[in-house]
Amino acid sequence: MKQVRNTPAKQLISGLIADSGRALSYAEIQEGSAGKCDRVTIYRILERLENEGHIHRVAHSDGVVRYAVCSTCAHGSEHHHHHVHFLCRVCGEVTCLEGVIPEFKLPRKYVAEEMNFSVSGRCPKCSE
Numbered sequence: 001m002k003q004v005r006n007t008p009a010k011q012l013i014s015g016l017i018a019d020s021g022r023a024l025s026y027a028e029i030q031e032g033s034a035g036k037c038d039r040v041t042i043y044r045i046l047e048r049l050e051n052e053g054h055i056h057r058v059a060h061s062d063g064v065v066r067y068a069v070c071s072t073c074a075h076g077s078e079h080h081h082h083h084v085h086f087l088c089r090v091c092g093e094v095t096c097l098e099g100v101i102p103e104f105k106l107p108r109k110y111v112a113e114e115m116n117f118s119v120s121g122r123c124p125k126c127s128e
């Protein structure tokens, strides 16, 4: 029964993130859900969506954790994208640049397990 009760909230939150076309912070998600979900519910749903490969976490140097939609991750498998996240210093929006994947080579015996590429500057809306 718990599963059924949570479904509309889960759809609401995943739809919110998907429709925004950018990465949303917890505060923005809470605002977008218009008080329909409490704090714990939102965190649980975000965790579940992340585990299911629908969304990924975006960490940025401003310390705010945001969530963005996954376009290539399979449900239940590990996240496997290492694209750039762009933070606009003017409007504060964080966007996934899925086509931009930096390449580098680590020294011998260094094994990379997690990568986080973030770029700050001005987005197309703000650079004109």
Ligand SMILES: [Zn+2]
Pocket: 053, 054, 055, 056, 070, 071, 073, 078, 079, 080, 081
């Ligand atoms: Zn993913």
Ligand SMILES: [Zn+2]
Pocket: 088, 089, 090, 091, 092, 093, 122, 123, 124, 125, 126
């Ligand atoms: Zn901007």
Ligand SMILES: [Zn+2]
Pocket: 056, 058, 068, 083, 084, 085, 095, 096, 097
């Ligand atoms: Zn992303």
